[in-house]
Every structure is written in C-alpha cells, then in structure tokens.
Amino acid sequence: MSQAQLKMADPLEPGALVADLAGRGRAASRVLAGLDAAARSRGLLAAAAALRAAAPAILAANAQDMEAGRARGLSAALLDRLRLDEARLEGIAQGVEAVAALADPVNSVAACWERPNGLKISRLRVPLGVIGIIYESRPNVTVDAGALCLRSGNAAILRGGSDSLASSLALHRAFVAGLAAAGLPAEAVQLVPVADRAVVGAMLAAQGLIDVIVPRGGKSLVARVQAEARVPVIAHLDGNCHTYVDGAADLAMALAIVRNAKLRRTGVCGATETVLVDRACAASHLTPLVAMLLDAGCAVRGDAAAQAADPRVVPASAADWDTEYLDAIVAVGVVDGVEGAIAHIERHGSHHTDAIVTDDGAAAQRFLAAVDSAIVMHNASTQFADGGEFGMGAEIGISTGRLHARGPVGAEQLTTMKYVVSGSGQIRP
C-alpha cells in the first residue's frame, strides 16, 4: 500500500496505521543501512534537486495552508512559522545539500581492539532504526529531520501539525521522489498522511516498532510526549542558561559576551536568561552590565544589588530565577564567587548551557568541572550552543536528557552501537 493509497483508503485505526508505517520504515532502514555512504549522499542531493523542481507545487500547497490558517485566526507568529516562499524553500534545499556533505556515521568504527585469545572486537556505529519525529507548524522540519535521519541510515516517520499538513505533504512528496530517482527506498521517510491527533498517541505507544521519538516544538508538546511515551524520547525541555561574570572577568569581554548571550537572538534555547555577577567585582562590573542590557532594550529583573545599580531595574520574584524568558528580559543577581555561582546554577538551572567569564584559570576549571550541564563554557557566548556552531553539521535539536544523547543531536547521535567479533574458532573456556 503506497502513501497515496493510504490516504484514499478508509482511515486505519491509529495503532494499525503506526504499525504499518513502522514496518515499512524498518524494511527501508535495513536497505538504507546496507548502502554505502555515497549512495545516501546521492539520495540527499537528488532530494534537494526534487525540492527545487517542485517549488510551484510546494508554494501552492503552502498558500492553501496559509489561507486556512488565516481563516482559523492563527496568530501572526504562527503564520510566519508556517509561511514558505522562494527564499525559504531554497534555504531548505541548501540545508539538504549541507546534510549530504556531512560525514556519514553509518558503520564508522568507534573503537576496536584485540583480546588475548585472538578475538578481534570492533564497536561500530549503526542506525538506531526507525525514528518518529513529532512536530508542530514549521513545515521545514519535514525536510530537515528527514534528511538527518537519512544521513544516519535511519527511517523517519514524520508527524507534523495539522496547520501545515498540505505544505508538509508537498515537501514530502518532492523529497521522496528525489530519493526514488536516486534508487533509494521512498519509504525511508514517511509522513503520517492524516491530521488525526490519535496517531500521536499511537506513535508514543509503539514500543518495539519505533525506536525513539524526537519531539520538535514548544514545551507543552515536549511535556506531553515525555509524560505519555512508552518509546524512548530524545527531547529538549528547558534552556534556563546562565552567564556568570567572575571577579577576575575582563569588563569589556564580559559586556560583549553578556550582550551577545542574552540579546543576539532571545528566542533560542542557548540564550542566557540569568546573569550572575561575583560580589568581588560588583562595584566595578554590575552597573555597566546592567546599563548595557537596559540601554539595548532588555528588561532587567534584579536582586537588591542589581536594583541598587540602576533605577530602571525591577525586583526579581522568586520565580524569575527559574524562568526561561525566550524574550528580551533577563534576571540579574550577585553571588559569592564561583562557588556561589555553582550553587545558584545547581538550584535554578536546567542543565543546558552555562558559561563563566573570567581571566582566572583556576576559577574557570572549577566552574567547568562542577556545573553539571550538557554544555559548559569559558569566555564564550552561550549562544554558541548549537550543533552547527559545534561543527557537527545539522542537528535535530539539543537534548536536555542525560541518556543516549546530551547536548546537540547530530547524525552521530542518531546511531546506536554494534559489536563485531571476528574469531578463528575460539570457544569460551
């Protein structure tokens, strides 16, 4: 049964639909994993070309989603996320080409060694298998996530939001036409062809059929997935990131880093939400830091010391220290040295990305070792928390969980391991 037939048939019961998609995905992932890296690259390049060729159809489908969205009264922000145009579509196609150029992790050797009995053991990276992606209104996830799964030899089952279904279907149709043209299995990337929300529940329950679920969206989606899933989840929850300005920080560097960390983009998960200032340099550093933020248009919620530093600072409530604003708002407080910063971050942080600014190497080492976050930084902006900036190429997100993948999730993190043991007749004593 092809996807087209699926759409026209009577709607399957959600569990049966997911089992069917997962079975096809498993078979496709076996084929994908058996190809060489160059074949996967050719498939990706063909998909990029097919996306460009299908631009009129994709933009027409998107116009239909946009019209329906306006009629349903979607907010301007949601409509902007939904919207495609020539330039955005070209960006999507270029993204696929960038993934095609990434190192292919499949069958790469993570370690190999020989035992005294002559057994040779290799640990290889192999695809996870079937990855479910549950996302909201951004239709580009259809392509971005599909491409990264393909690069890592995995089959993807994509479940996008109903707002963007027509756009996602058109993007998906072009993408898999490209795969097929390059001789790859089209069912390597499948899109749930119905808007039925019960399919999400069935995906979350598909233990043994889907190997991992990656939710891409707002906190309510991620929280629902984490609460309900029986399938393992790789997810990003909170990014309550801190920048700590140590007593031994260079003021000019601290000003530049804090400004960038908070304000370069306020809506990204690596944006700093709380600035902590060492009591030892508060007299010299606090006022310029607070003034810089306020002058740049950032609201500052501060403790008593920060309030005293500038009359425009409003009092921080207890909740402010735990809040991921994702906006031009920052909490500013004074702490007692690096130990005070570590204790504050342990209590209020979300273990995502936290930075220290200091010229004191020992203080930096202490901070980097003691702060238990996915990413810790010394003298750099927390906005570098990004797979692309790390040189890992595309990412499917930044994991805030501790199991399997922590931090940026790129192609390598979408693999599992396989031990290959080569002998010459060894038996175990």
Add this chain to the structure above:
Amino acid sequence: MSQAQLKMADPLEPGALVADLAGRGRAASRVLAGLDAAARSRGLLAAAAALRAAAPAILAANAQDMEAGRARGLSAALLDRLRLDEARLEGIAQGVEAVAALADPVNSVAACWERPNGLKISRLRVPLGVIGIIYESRPNVTVDAGALCLRSGNAAILRGGSDSLASSLALHRAFVAGLAAAGLPAEAVQLVPVADRAVVGAMLAAQGLIDVIVPRGGKSLVARVQAEARVPVIAHLDGNCHTYVDGAADLAMALAIVRNAKLRRTGVCGATETVLVDRACAASHLTPLVAMLLDAGCAVRGDAAAQAADPRVVPASAADWDTEYLDAIVAVGVVDGVEGAIAHIERHGSHHTDAIVTDDGAAAQRFLAAVDSAIVMHNASTQFADGGEFGMGAEIGISTGRLHARGPVGAEQLTTMKYVVSGSGQIRP
C-alpha cells in the same frame, strides 16, 4: 537522617522515601564526580577490605535469610542463588577489587576539536548521576552493582528482593563502612531498607530524580519495569541467540563452536538457542552436528531436515524458533545460505548475539553487516557475549535496547557526555 534512622522511623510514604534517597544520592554523586579516579579506587579497595572483615556478620545475616527462605518453601534453585559462604563472599570482595583496577571513565575525553573561530570543544564522559538498580534474590548484586556505579562516579539506589534483605543489608553496611573509611560519601551507595514493594513503583516513577533504572532479574521483573517505568531503563530482555553454520564452514570448527555456544552454560543470555545449517552443507554437516548435540545430552527440536538427520530429533513447533530455552534444548533448522539465515534471524531473533561459522570471507561480511544484533560474531562461540570477555571489566548486564547502551554495559556505558567549550571572548555573529 541516616539509613539506620530511616529504618527505625515510621515508614515513609514510598514516593517520599525515594525522593529522599535520590536527593542524598544526587549530592553524593556530585562529591564522587569531583574526586579523582584514585580516590574512587581507594574507596573500592576499602570496601573490599570491609566486606572481608565483616564476613561473620554477613554470613550470619545470610543464614537468617536462608532459614526464612526454607520456612517459606523457596525452591532449591532460589535458595542456591540466595546462599553465601566464605568462598562466595571472597569472590564478591575480589570482584570489587577487579572493579577498582578498571579504567575510570569519569572526565575521560571522548573527543576534542577546535573550531575556525578558535573555540576549543571537548566532549567528556561524566557520570549519569543517580542509578536505580532493582534486583531479585542474588545478594551479590548489592555489591557488584554498587561497585560499578561507584567506578563511574554515579550514586546507586539499590532495591533488592525481600528474600535477601538481611544479607543485602549486611553487605551494604560493610561496603559503605569501607567507603566512609576511605573518605568517600557513604550515601554514594544506598540500599532501600524496607521490603515494601510499592518502593519499586515509586522508583520507576521518579522522573528527574533517578536518571536511569537497571533491572537485574528474570523476564517478569524486566517486563514490569519496562512497562511501568517513567524513568529511562537500560535492560536485558531476551537472548534468543543463533549460530549459523554456513556451507563453507569447517566441520570440526562448527562442531566445537556449536557445542560450546549451546552447552558450555545453558543458563546464560549468550547461549545459542537455535542452530541454523546451510542447505549447501546439510548433507555433510547436519547429521554430525545433531548427533554431537544429542550425545552431549541436549534435546534437539528440528525441522523436517533435522528430524531426518537423526531419529532422536523431535519436531520443532512454530514457537520453538522464538524460544529462549536457557536449558539443554536447541532448535535446529536448515536455511538457504547466508540470506536464508539473515531472514530467519530477522524474523525470530531478539537482536542479542548471533554468529556465523564459515571460511568464506564474503559470506561472513554479509552476515556481520546485515544481522542487526547488538553482537555479531564470525567463527566464535556466542558464549563470548560478556563484558568481561570483551575486556570491558565488570558489566552490569547486556542491554538489548538500542538507546544509550547496546550490548555489554560496563563503567563507560554508565556515563553521559558533557561538552566543555573554551574561548577567549568569542561572540556568535
């Protein structure tokens, strides 16, 4: 509140008890992770010494469990698992010393690189945090699991079976006395001091408090844990392992490997449960293989070809191909070459350990690449599926899941990753 006070206080509500244990564990794991590897080794050696010194108390507590077990009518097999004696206790202490000698994974550098903008990025292995171990009647797990968690900088919360509670309490008391003597936090390894089964449910639900649950026990325990857990699980479910004797297999090697793979120990997860023989060599290899197994006391359940090979072979039912016997029983069938073996294993296997015996390098490569199991072997006994045999030192089990750890789970697999970024004032463009 110490563990002793906990025992004497009114029983805490299970969720509160687990939250209390997890909070203490988190604090202890922070201390552990901040120590150097030598300090963790000293703690382990002191724990081994304390176990030896406490032998009389431990054996007395075990005698109490054994007496209660006999009174409750436990089977001879369960009583044997429960039983400790001088030799077994010495083995447990030596096991701790072996873990003390293992490479310490904490803060080891998995990868490091520099970006064009000068940022230096290191990916370090850091402890997972707090690990919950749920086990049954073997009291040695108290020590084995505690030691491996300690080696990897993790805090352990141990929940043993009620049959062995007195033994586990005595072992635990000695172990943590050793840790304390070496200056390590005793709460690095905590034992749930009550037999209340509701505590298991509370551990499984402790999302965010316990980082991972490792069940150690039979299928019903593991299945319950996998069905109920909200905390990520690293578990071993089925070990339906295959040995495929290819047409190009040397008969003498095949006989030696199959005998060892099936019969060295029948109760281990790496024991072969199904032997597949290539139709191309069935005329020469099938009868000697089947006769060897039967003569060695193994029951053989076969397909038509295997039944024709020896009158002692009984017919295999459909269920036999899916059964992990863990006993001196084997299913034997004929398949069409390496592709037939791959298809059979894909359909019936449990993705644990599967082996090919052949002198044909191309057939071996095809099998090793196409069989999607945690461990694949060429010309070696499946009974080598073991962390110790792999040179990984002690293992907490063999994971049959695909996420985080797959195959033997040693100290390195009990870590997560942390990215350390060192800059000189970089801001993101």
